[in-house]
Amino acid sequence: MKEKVGFLVCLLSLLLGSCVGRFVVEKNSLKVTSPESLKDVYECAIGNFGVPQYGGTMLGTVIYPKANQKGCKSFAEFDISFKSKPGGLPTFILADRGDCYFTLKAWNAQNAGAAAILVADDRIEPLITMDNPEEETAGADYLQNITIPSALISKTLGDRIKEALSKGDSVNINLDWREALPHPDERVEYEFWTNSNDECGAKCESQIEFVKDFKGAAQILEKRGYTQFTPHYITWYCPEAFVLSKQCQSQCINHGRYCAPDPEQDFSRGYDGKDVVVQNLRQACFFKVANESGKPWLWWDYVTDFAIRCPMKEKKYNKECADRVIQSLGVDLKKIDECIGDSEANVENPVLKAEQDAQIGKGSRGDVTILPTLVINSRQYRGKLDKGAVLKAICAGFEETTEPAICLSEGIETNECLQNHGGCWQDKAANLTACKDTFRGRICECPIVQGVRFAGDGYTHCEASGALRCEINNGGCWKQIQDGRTYSACDDHSKGCKCPPGFKGDGVNTCEDVDECKEKSACQCSQCKCKNTWGSYECSCSGNLLYMREHDTCISKEVDTTVSWSFIWVIILGLAAAGVAGYAVYKYRIRRYMDSEIRAIMAQYMPLDNQGEIPNHVPHGDI
The missing domain is CATH 3.50.30.30 (Glucose Oxidase; domain 1)
Incomplete structure (x- = not known):
């Protein structure tokens, strides 16, 4: 139901004149x-x-x-x-x-x-x-x-x-x-500019269906404090000079202050614009009273039930039917009637005056000129009025990582990684991708798999790094098993991929065996014979010779055991001389030791010739 200001201008062009709202292009x-x-x-x-x-x-x-x-x-x-x-x-x-x-x-x-x-x-x-x-x-x-x-x-x-x-x-x-929508904090504030009129064809029906479909999600968000919702209603005014005209009297209340277009666009039949204004006011007052009682989410029940129980086509669009709906929801009917006030009085209605003021755009939000209009965090929503689309937009208004669980449910969150990995890096062999889906869209971020961190730009390159990196798809490096041998271009202690000794290549896609025999890099001695193997080589020597790989040379397998007798006699004489010298030293030291011990013992029993006579000792102080 998109009723534009332009429609009312056509309807009451003599009354309103021309005016241009500040429309913001989102x-x-x-x-x-x-x-x-x-x-x-x-x-x-x-x-x-x-x-x-x-x-x-x-x-x-x-x-x-x-x-x-x-x-x-x-x-x-x-x-x-x-x-x-x-x-x-x-x-x-x-x-x-x-x-x-x-x-x-x-x-x-x-x-x-x-x-x-x-x-x-x-x-x-x-x-x-x-x-x-x-x-x-x-x-x-x-x-x-x-x-x-x-x-x-x-x-x-x-x-x-x-x-x-x-x-x-x-x-x-x-x-x-x-x-496109601000997301400053953990709560989303949104407004729904609507109308109680249900006689505008397919667009009115789609709006009523949206309210029915969205009611459950809206009430969950509101009850748990995730959102702050406010319904609004557009009204127009009739210039004072035309207050007594048939158009203003049938389409306005409070002496032309608050008007709405005729629902059927025909002044001679059905309901008038002022009936719509009064019902809009009743819905606004219902929200005001319910909000004051701490249950603002009841507005969704009232609007849904009223649309079902009190449609214009069944001639039930009136106060009596509305009151029955209000009473069934347990809201104070007396307070709502007081809020509505006297629609015939020549005074301003505080609720509708506030609605007219709110219609004027402030800050980044333009004037509300289209019905229905959804305003989320002061930005006007653009797009289809559909439960999934609107909920996705509201969820986009939460600060990142604070979205409630309902925002991450199936059908709301779009997984952009499902198609072409979101344009991010991927390793098909290992079923790895750098695409990470978030509520606000995919990001290309190299993954962490089984404790192994991948590093790179996330778009064209990601490479396993750190310890155990070779455990994940061999670090993205070449690896091959042949003849019971395994060779790999991955090393946990180094970055990148490097072909192992005996191979050459980029280390990522291929490592080719090096023919050491053909390249003359092994078995270069004159007596050497070279045979290439996968990843290595075998070298042998002709005749009765043994190959020394460390020195790349051949040596004889036999050991020369002939020893010179003169060399043996030299060794024997040397050992004999050492024995005699040792015995002489031993005897000399033993004799000196025995002499000193004997002298010490004799000194204890008799004075020696070279010792003087010891004088008597007289204590000091004796007479």
């Missing part, structure tokens, strides 16, 4: 990774349909079709398919602006197998937001079925991409939505 970044001449980061405008990959990235290769370049017809008519080949990058279609709706271009590209569509502007101007067609001109059921992301690029960038493709260059692009 953007994401587009990074060209090849060719070299285009490498850079550019801005592109997120389309307000399809499913932008908020919080993530998408890598693809660009194709500019030779026919149907504006994408206004089915590509099947031209026998064109954009489905990527197994192992190949997804295809991004580059289409020219003009001749048909943006949504039709995206639908045709999606049906042809494209993963995303880039629309090149046809004029030099600031980027605009590609939107769904107006309600009265949409006339297509496909609008809610568009699932590929879309982006508008400048004419200049579009022309440069076309020029590169015409030269045969491959243009690869990374669409990046990771910073």
